Amino acid sequence: xxxAYPVWEATDTILFSTDxxxxxxxxxxxxxxxxxxxxxxxxxxxxxxxFGAYNIGYLNALALEVSRSMIENFIFGMSYVLPI
Amino acid sequence: MFRxxxxxxxxxxxxxxxxxxxxxxxxxxxVSLSPQSFRYIKPKLLVKEGDIVSLGDPIFYxxxxxxxxxxxxxxxxxxxxxxxxxxxxxxxxxxxxKQQEQSLQEVAPKNLLSKEDITNYMVEKNxxxxxxxxxxxxxxxxxxxxxxxxxxxxxTAPLAIDHNFTLSEQKEYIxxxxxxxxxxTNGKLFVVIRPGEFEYLSELEYLNLIEIEGPHPAGNVGVVxxxxxxxxxxxxxxxxxxxxxxxLGKMFSKGVFDPSVIINIAGPVVKKPGYIKTRLGSPxxxxxxxxxxxxxxxxxxxxxxxxxxxxxQGYLGFYDSSISIIEESFxxxxxxxxxxxxxxxxxxxxxxxxxxxxxYNFTTLQNGSNRAFVPVDAWEKVFPMDIYINSxxxxxxxxxxDEMEQLGIYECDEEDVALCSFVCPSKTDVGSIIRxxxxxxxxxx
Numbered sequence: 001x002x003x004a005y006p007v008w009e010a011t012d013t014i015l016f017s018t019d020x021x022x023x024x025x026x027x028x029x030x031x032x033x034x035x036x037x038x039x040x041x042x043x044x045x046x047x048x049x050x051f052g053a054y055n056i057g058y059l060n061a062l063a064l065e066v067s068r069s070m071i072e073n074f075i076f077g078m079s080y081v082l083p084i
Numbered sequence: 085m086f087r088x089x090x091x092x093x094x095x096x097x098x099x100x101x102x103x104x105x106x107x108x109x110x111x112x113x114x115v116s117l118s119p120q121s122f123r124y125i126k127p128k129l130l131v132k133e134g135d136i137v138s139l140g141d142p143i144f145y146x147x148x149x150x151x152x153x154x155x156x157x158x159x160x161x162x163x164x165x166x167x168x169x170x171x172x173x174x175x176x177x178x179x180x181x182k183q184q185e186q187s188l189q190e191v192a193p194k195n196l197l198s199k200e201d202i203t204n205y206m207v208e209k210n211x212x213x214x215x216x217x218x219x220x221x222x223x224x225x226x227x228x229x230x231x232x233x234x235x236x237x238x239x240t241a242p243l244a245i246d247h248n249f250t251l252s253e254q255k256e257y258i259x260x261x262x263x264x265x266x267x268x269t270n271g272k273l274f275v276v277i278r279p280g281e282f283e284y285l286s287e288l289e290y291l292n293l294i295e296i297e298g299p300h301p302a303g304n305v306g307v308v309x310x311x312x313x314x315x316x317x318x319x320x321x322x323x324x325x326x327x328x329x330x331x332l333g334k335m336f337s338k339g340v341f342d343p344s345v346i347i348n349i350a351g352p353v354v355k356k357p358g359y360i361k362t363r364l365g366s367p368x369x370x371x372x373x374x375x376x377x378x379x380x381x382x383x384x385x386x387x388x389x390x391x392x393x394x395x396x397q398g399y400l401g402f403y404d405s406s407i408s409i410i411e412e413s414f415x416x417x418x419x420x421x422x423x424x425x426x427x428x429x430x431x432x433x434x435x436x437x438x439x440x441x442x443x444y445n446f447t448t449l450q451n452g453s454n455r456a457f458v459p460v461d462a463w464e465k466v467f468p469m470d471i472y473i474n475s476x477x478x479x480x481x482x483x484x485x486d487e488m489e490q491l492g493i494y495e496c497d498e499e500d501v502a503l504c505s506f507v508c509p510s511k512t513d514v515g516s517i518i519r520x521x522x523x524x525x526x527x528x529x
Contacts, residue, residue: 013453017420019413020450025498025515026389026506027382027410028098031429031436033452035421037460037509040435 053077085286088311090298092468094432094503096242098388099443100357100409102348104249107358107371115158115343115365116175116399117143122213123222124148124526127173135162139185140341142210143176152223155210157343157364159184175399178365191339202267202336211335213402214328215268218309218321219494220522230322232271232313235262237326238278238296240303241387241499243350243357245405247326248281250346250359255284257333264336265324266290276308301468306500310469315494317525327405331364347400351388351409352445353378362400368407369396380412382448389502390515413447432466432507455510463504463514469495473504477514480521485528488521497522 012018013035022029057073068076119127126147131137137160142153160181168174196202203226206212217224224230237247251258262285266273272292275285279295286293294312296302305323315321324332327345334342343364350357355375362371368383384391386404400407423429425436430444463473471492479487498515505514 009453014419014421016416016418018450018453019416020453021412021414021448022450024393024513025384025386025391026502027384027391027393027408027448028096028388028446028506029449029451029511030433030507030509031431031451032433032462032507032509033421033511034455034458034509035452036435037458039421 049081050074053081056080085293085295086312087295087297088302088308090296090302090307090468092464092466093240093299093301094466094507095240095299096446096506097430097440097443098242099352099445100350100354101243101443102245102350102357102359104246105358107349107356107360107375109361110370112180112363112366112370114163114177114179114367115363116177116367117154117157117365117402118175118399119144119154119173121402122154123220125152125223127154129165129173129176131162131176133162133165136160136181137162137178139188139343140210144173146223149225151207151226152212153207153210154213155341159188177399188340192337193339196264196336197267199267199269202264205336209335209341211332211341214324214332216323216325216403218305218323218497219315219317220526221497224320224322228320230269230271231315231319232274233265233269233322233324234274234276234305234308234313235265235324235326235329236276236303236305236308237282238276238303239326239405240296240300241389241502242300243348243406243408244387245327245346245348245359248278250327250348251282251330254330254333257330257337259284259288259333260337261324261329261333262288262291265332268322272313274308274312276303276305278303298468301500301503304500306495306497307468310471310492310495314492317489317494319494325403325405345405347405347407349375349407349409352443352447353381353409353411364402365399367397367399368394369398371407372396372409376409378411381409382412384408384410388446389506390499411445411447413449415447415449433462450511452509452511454512457512458510460509462507462509463501466503466507467501469500471496473501473514476521477512477517480517480524483524485525488525493518493521493525 054074056077061068127144128147129144130142137156139159141156143156145153158178158180160179163179164177166175213223215224274292276294348359355377385394385401387406388408425438429436459474467473476491496518501514
């Protein structure tokens, strides 16, 4: 069952951070880990998602030559982005 | 004088820095010399358990280079020789006989003028192992001609000793050591100092003083090599530890082997961090006893980035000048990856709220699980050498020796990439990768 270890480890460390110890130099480590890096990536991309959603609605309105408000464009775009 | 300003790097703000005062001297009854401190040697013993030896007597030699012998670091009886796997020698423990040491006479050497004279004298007196070489960071070969010699008196590692404080009363011996070491090379003798320290060295014309400014690892020999004396596979540069200069100086000027050194004890769990007057290979237990505030701790011989883990019955390493002690913690914080920050988190990255201005109580927690390389420029942020460290690590993992040589592996050592391991979010041990690469090249050659 060693193939399942990454699955178990990912679930275990979502709730409680690992208690793994350093074994040799350096004996201390930064508090940053890949989990937090990836979470930072998600946070950093949120403005892109939001603008991208608005952009879909805006370009759709432009192509169909209809007039929509900003919020309507945004809602339209989110209906395509959210399922992804 | 040359000024070298390093921008990349990081000074880890760890709690427990040594105060500039001496702790009460503890009497050591035994010391230890471990062949494990020396790389790429095959030690062959010249003594056995129960033998009586004097300071400086040859204890073992390197089978690969029989002229290099290691000295007895105490006068007295060899009480125990500890063997490890496959009869490898782990420790040679000496019971100190202080009366025997005090009875040793000074015999000042004469005519140490040329490289051959000094080399022969050092080999004859068994003090050659104080000289190391780069690449490979091993004991130098006396028959080599080094491109230059570098001595760093600016130890920038976290919790490391301040040479300006510990060597302040050894001016005469430092000058003697440097004067004789200069003869060993046809190139330059570089001495690395911090601004405003060791001002008397600027009067010595045979030195090339380098004033370094910047965060760790600015004081490392490897950084100086990369910036000022780049080497390839044919070049060799010799180095000497700063705290060994008085030992060599006394040997050159008075002919006496005095194994006294000044080290420091520091760390977040040390009640009273400070400096200690002790000797080579001293036991750490006598210095740590009654000076710790936690029950779970890790004792490290050397600094916290490059040192070796030892226990309370262990001894200081031959090249080490610090005893660092940190807490062993097994805390598992709830959803630690979402923690906002504050004083309970320390990071070089800007993803935690709060700064690293307060000294932090580091523990032995790895703070994350091992992952594959994820190049987020973390290593490059703290690596001041002009080397593509990520590509170098990948070429080592691929066992591509040509690529390693082209990327500059000869200028690297574990101590230069220790900060890369510290900041790596994937918790990669970059130092062990570099060591593996150097081992591959050494044994392949």
